[in-house]
Amino acid sequence: MTTTTPTNPGWRIQLAIHRAVRRDVDRLGAALAGDGEISDAVRAYWSVTASQLHHHHELEDTVVWPLLGQRLGDRVEALLARNVHEHQVMVSAMDEFDTALTTTGAASARVALVRMRETVEGHLTHEEVDVLPLIPEAFTPEDLAFFQAEDAKTNTPNEFLPWMLDDAPDEDLEFFTGHMPAPVRENLECVWMPQRRLIVEALEHTASVVSA
Secondary structure (H helix, E strand, O other), rough: OOOOOOOOOHHHHHHHHHHHHHHHHHHHHHHHOOOOOOHHHHHHHHHHHHHHHHHHHHHHHHEEEEHHHHHHHHHHHHHHHHHHHHHHHHHHHHHHHHHHHHHHHHHHHHHHHHHHHHHHHHHHHHEEEEEEEHHHHOOOOOHHHHHHHHHHOOOOOHHHHHHHHHHOOHHHHHHHHOOOOOOHHHHHHHHHHHHHHHHHHHHHHHHHHOOO
């Protein structure tokens, strides 16, 4: 019998994505602290975060959670309805933040980020408590491989992997790269992660100027 622990591959992938989302919100908060204006580095960093969140939500809403509903039936109907609603609330908060970054200015962006942080954290916590523990019961390894293949159609490895693994703990790096084909791992280490690092360093420079 499969135990419902975060060591299950499906649950672990979800937790790694959640960690990356929380990391990005924290970094954006540091870069927007104080009274400074919005830098191009903040906008560039947010563009990647927003793209990954939209990809993740679309995969969940159209592929992952509908299959979970088929497998587990009425017992998860309320949970999945809540998930859809929370995704909609998050999209609204993300759009508000995006508008502030591009149109209404730094003060509005700081306010919008607070709302977005609250909606993101509330949703991720709900999923981790109520939905992720159902993954081992609902999905087989073949299902997980299918989800990854579907995601890769619109969210290519050179975009997804460096975003998710940026600043990841060693155990996550080993989990995701341990069985990775050598050419993909070489690209990840030699091309994709250095490119990601440039985006992160630009944001961190903004944060250091803000805190000086």
